[in-house]
Amino acid sequence: MAKASPTVSAGMLLPARISIIVPCYNEAENVVPLVAALDAALEGERWEVIFVDDNSPDGTAERVSKVANNDPRVRVIKRVGRRGLSSAVIEGFLSSSAPYVAVMDGDLQHDETVLPKMLADLDAGSDIVVASRHVEGGDNAGLAGYWRHLLSDTGIRAAQSVLPHRLTDPMSGFFAMRRELFQAVLPKLSGTGFKILLDLAMSAPKSVKITEVPFVFRPRLAGESKLDVVVLLQFAMMILDKVTHGWLPSRFLAFALVGLVGVVVNVAVMQIARLGGMDFSQSQLVGTAVAILTNFLLNNRLTYHDRRLKGAKMWVGLIIFFAVCSLGAAANIGVARMVLHDVGHGHWDRASAAGAVVGVVWNYAVSSTLIWR
Ligand code: GDD
Numbered sequence: 219m220a221k222a223s224p225t226v227s228a229g230m231l232l233p234a235r236i237s238i239i240v241p242c243y244n245e246a247e248n249v250v251p252l253v254a255a256l257d258a259a260l261e262g263e264r265w266e267v268i269f270v271d272d273n274s275p276d277g278t279a280e281r282v283s284k285v286a287n288n289d290p291r292v293r294v295i296k297r298v299g300r301r302g303l304s305s306a307v308i309e310g311f312l313s314s315s316a317p318y319v320a321v322m323d324g325d326l327q328h329d330e331t332v333l334p335k336m337l338a339d340l341d342a343g344s345d346i347v348v349a350s351r352h353v354e355g356g357d358n359a360g361l362a363g364y365w366r367h368l369l370s371d372t373g374i375r376a377a378q379s380v381l382p383h384r385l386t387d388p389m390s391g392f393f394a395m396r397r398e399l400f401q402a403v404l405p406k407l408s409g410t411g412f413k414i415l416l417d418l419a420m421s422a423p424k425s426v427k428i429t430e431v432p433f434v435f436r437p438r439l440a441g442e443s444k445l446d447v448v449v450l451l452q453f454a455m456m457i458l459d460k461v462t463h464g465w466l467p468s469r470f471l472a473f474a475l476v477g478l479v480g481v482v483v484n485v486a487v488m489q490i491a492r493l494g495g496m497d498f499s500q501s502q503l504v505g506t507a508v509a510i511l512t513n514f515l516l517n518n519r520l521t522y523h524d525r526r527l528k529g530a531k532m533w534v535g536l537i538i539f540f541a542v543c544s545l546g547a548a549a550n551i552g553v554a555r556m557v558l559h560d561v562g563h564g565h566w567d568r569a570s571a572a573g574a575v576v577g578v579v580w581n582y583a584v585s586s587t588l589i590w591r
């Protein structure tokens with residue numbers, strides 16, 4: 219006879235108290251050990267785990283399905299044609315009916331043994347419980363290398379500066395919360411990038427009760443990290459979007475950010491060309507051309523990642539982009555001149571700022587309608 223269990227009554231599985239959402243991409247080696255770890259850590263608790271996989275080529279979803287066939291607490295959502303950690307988490311949340319939801323990584327870097335403590339905090343009235351690497355007893359040991367540490371610490375500071383709540387680890391991808399609160403903030407979420415907790419914390423009312431529990435971030439044993447430059451830029455976009463309260467569309471912010479990168483590239487290439495013996499006009503021409511090319515590639519990869527151009531369409535887009543930017547530069551100079559003489563009272567800085575704004579708005583408007591439609 220089956221032994222008595224708080225999760226089963228009269229042969230029926232009792233509804234879960236907590237849904238653990240696990241975003242995963244290429245984690246085939248990790249998913250089965252994770253279910254076993256949850257089973258051990260949450261003994262006696264009513265839980266379920268929902269893996270949200272973006273059609274990983276390594277067969278992650280199939281591995282989960284195999285486990286799920288023998289264990290009704292395990293489910294998998296397989297998304298096709300989409301990528302993204304935050305949006306995967308949101309869809310996982312939406313598929314849950316449990317009063318509590320948690321998020322944890324699928325690579326065994328998050329210590330599942332702190333889940334019972336998180337549940338206890340929720341029961342005691344917390345709205346969000348964050349597993350933190352930066353409180354007494356926590357540790358960031360699993361983060362590989364000096365640069366990742368520096369990046370992580372800088373990101374934390376940037377995040378803290380825009381957060382209405384005090385959080386020691388706003389970048390943590392390991393937390394639990396009330397599903398009702400999630401439903402309430404859902405319309406405000408940006409849903410891009412890696413930082414779903416930050417997104418939630420920035421959108422949640424000031425009055426919510428957030429507590430922290432320490433955890434030790436473990437090193438990754440199998441598979442590899444998916445954090446890259448695109449993810450970092452998406453992070454910067456999200457912060458800007460929140461700071462401006464969505465008043466400026468994040469696509470425009472990304473476009474402007476890429477434009478700034480272009481300015482740096484322009485100046486750098488120009489200097490190199492001059493050192494190489496070119497005269498001023500020649501080096502300026504080379505610098506500008508390289509900057510436009512860089513901007514096109516960055517916009518294609520980042521600003522318009524969802525409308526990305528490939529093959530022949532990309533070449534046509536590049537040619538139009540060159541034309542658009544040239545007209546933008548002409549408009550920039552024209553407006554700056556006008557401002558300088560008519561309303562700028564001879565102030566160079568105001569004049570060139572006005573020119574730059576007109577230039578970038580023009581480039582953005584035309585690029586959005588003509589190139590990346
Ligand atoms: N569905 C889906 N789609 N899952 C994804 C995607 C995606 O596009 N990208 C990453 N994931 C999954 C990974 O498979 C893993 O389970 C989890 O999200 C975290 O991704 P990692 O690639 O392992 O990230 P990390 O270890 O570099 O970053 C972790 O630490 C950060 C703090 O330093 C994450 O926990 C971050 O959320 C955390 O902020």
Ligand code: MN
Pocket residue numbers: 323325327438443
């Ligand atoms: Mn990881």
